[in-house]
Amino acid sequence: MNNSSKIVCYQCHNTLAIEHEQRILRHEECSFCQTSLYCCRMCVFYDKSSYNECREPLAERIVDKEKANFCSYFKIRGGDSSSAPSKDELISAADALFKKKD
Numbered sequence: 001m002n003n004s005s006k007i008v009c010y011q012c013h014n015t016l017a018i019e020h021e022q023r024i025l026r027h028e029e030c031s032f033c034q035t036s037l038y039c040c041r042m043c044v045f046y047d048k049s050s051y052n053e054c055r056e057p058l059a060e061r062i063v064d065k066e067k068a069n070f071c072s073y074f075k076i077r078g079g080d081s082s083s084a085p086s087k088d089e090l091i092s093a094a095d096a097l098f099k100k101k102d
Contacts (some may be wrong), residue, residue, distance in 0.1 A: 007078055010042055011035040011066075018093070020078045026068050032036035044075045 007016045012033040018024070026038045040046045045056040052061045056073045 007076055009033060009035060022074065026070065026078050036068040038068045038074060040069065042077055044076065044077045045073060
């Protein structure tokens, strides 16, 4: 497994022994701190700056982002939450997409 696809627990920041595309069941927990893995905080769609803190527009609202839920859009996030793109990186990507000239 390479560094870009390692799965890191949002709570204790330990690397978990699971693969990026591995299916996670609702009852699974971090082997280090017993935090739920099938929760919004471990999902690729989790984004504090998005509406309902989720980038998946069809997902139902989940109030407690740190508890196991039944969201059918859940996909395990690889890497630490700090690896999310910065605002500047997102703006640069949008500019490149729309070919904004400086």
